Amino acid sequence: MSKIQFLDTTLRDGEQSPGVNLNRFEKLEIARQLEALGVDIIEAGFAASSEGDFLGVQEIARQIRSVSISSLSRAKDSDIRTAWDALKKAAEPRLHIFLATSDIHMKHKLNLTRSEVLETAKHCVQLAKSFFPKVQISAEDACRSDRAFLAEFVETAIQAGADVINIPDTVGYINPSEYYDLFKFLQENVPSYDKAIFSCHCHDDLGMAVANSLAAIQAGVEQVECTVNGIGERAGNAALEEIAVALHIREDVYRKNTNLRLHEITKTSELVSRLTGMVVQKNKAIVGSNAFAHESGIHQDGVLKEPTTYEIIPPALIGLSTNSLVLGKHSGRHAFTDRLNGLGYEFSTEIINEAFIQFKALTDKKKDITDEDLMRIISKWSDKEVLK
Ligand SMILES: [Zn+2]
Structure with missing residues (x-):
């Protein structure tokens, strides 16, 4: 079985969640826990975006030694040089350049023609490669880009030396079968496809981020980008814990390994929720407080006889001590x-x-119904008629 690399962007895309603002000590605490969880790459921030982000990336690069550390960067010389300043002491520094390839973004945001975008990609990847051992480029808004142009962009970036090509669904627009087809199209239309690692990056605007990421894995990508608890811009990113546990529980379908230590999931989720102030919804898959709670009598009876009747995930897998049977009507x-x-x-x-x-x-x-309620109900018998 081949391995899927996890790039965690909780500290960059996740930190872009409206209302979230982590200081560099909090970022370092989360980075340490991500290291314990076993992610392969930590996107620590966007070094050129602010002094605080620069210091956060730099501190994480100095302290976290067993994980590759990445910074986001616009396709600008100054951003690339600033990111290098922040990351040069990292054990395995990498740069993540983003440059839009959709007509909407090129026209309204960048004011660049297609050939200017190709030129910029080539120049920036070559400059980045003169500093960084690993360079990733994202074709921003790839899923709304013209496919033939996207293929040309990817080929140009690989020829210029890019190690990783990310095909993000920046606006959460695509569906799983379309995303699968897009990677198949690139496999057939990018001559140098085999010389780079392909990566997926999905947003949850239509609630399909995790399904899209899994479809990309089925199409052959080797890197998946995600955040803890699925936090991120707007409706958020693909949730790390959902992809990780799906790969494990449905290994029969996906046939992939990871370097993750799944029993660290609960601890990681709680830390990120506490430090970001982003409360995890109760019914959230994997890490919601109701994810292992059973209330229906028929389900509770089944789970007490044999947990697998109604539980496809053993709670211990993600570091929970037990399921919970909620006593109610x-x-x-x-x-x-x-x-x-x-x-x-x-x-x-x-x-x-x-x-x-x-x-x-x-x-x-x-x-x-709490244990105190039960004690009250049984109080008239509990003193004298307990049968041992
Ligand atoms: Zn994103």
């Missing part, structure tokens, strides 16, 4: 008895039956 007798046992009580069937009626009555008035 949908819970059955099995989960109720199991919780009482967990609290140290074993009652006769007669008492269980009576206590269960009282429990059900309480669930009509109260959504979640």
Whole structure:
């Protein structure tokens, strides 16, 4: 099985989430945890964008030694030189240049013709290669670009020395089958395709970022870009934890390895949520607080008999100690008895039956039933009639 490299951009694209602003100490703390998680590349920031970002990238490059550290850069000589200043002490520095290739961006944003964009790409990659051992270029807004021109752009960048070619869905527009086809098109129409590593980078505007990333992996890309908890510009980026766990659980389909230590996922998610102030929605896949919680009585009964009945992911895989059976109006007798046992009580069937009626009555008035509620219900028996 071949390996997928994870480029984590929580500290760059993730930090561009509206309302998020990390200082360099917080960035370093997250970078250390990303290193523990086992990501291959950390995009630490955009060195030329501000003094704070420069210092953050520089500090991470000095301290994190087992991961390649990258900075984003516009296709400008000054940005490339500033990024090199920030990254030159890194164990494996890399540069990530972005340059738009869609007609909309070239016309309205860059005010450049197609041939000027090709010239700029060639010049910037060559300049970057004179400093950096690894250079990545992104064809910004690639998914709304003219395909023939995109292929020409990619070929030019590879000829100029680019090591990694990123084909981002900058605006979250494409769907999985189109994204798959786009990579197949490039494989057939870029003569030097095999000389570079291809990368995907997806946004979630239409809720397809993770599905698109997995489609790109099926089309043969070797690098995936994502953020912890899926934070990022607008609706966010593809969520690292969702891609990682999907690759693991559906290894039968994807047939790929990673260097990730999946049991660090929960810890990483909690740290990023706490430091960014971006609360993880309860029903979020993998890391939401309800992701391993069962409430329906039929499900709880099944999970108590055999977890795999309703759980495709073992909680321990991502570093959670256990699933949780939420006691509420949908819970059955099995989960109720199991919780009482967990609290140290074993009652006769007669008492269980009576206590269960009282429990059900309480669930009509109260959504979640706590251990204190249970203790109150069983208090009249718990002192004297505990059967050992
Ligand atoms: Zn992005």
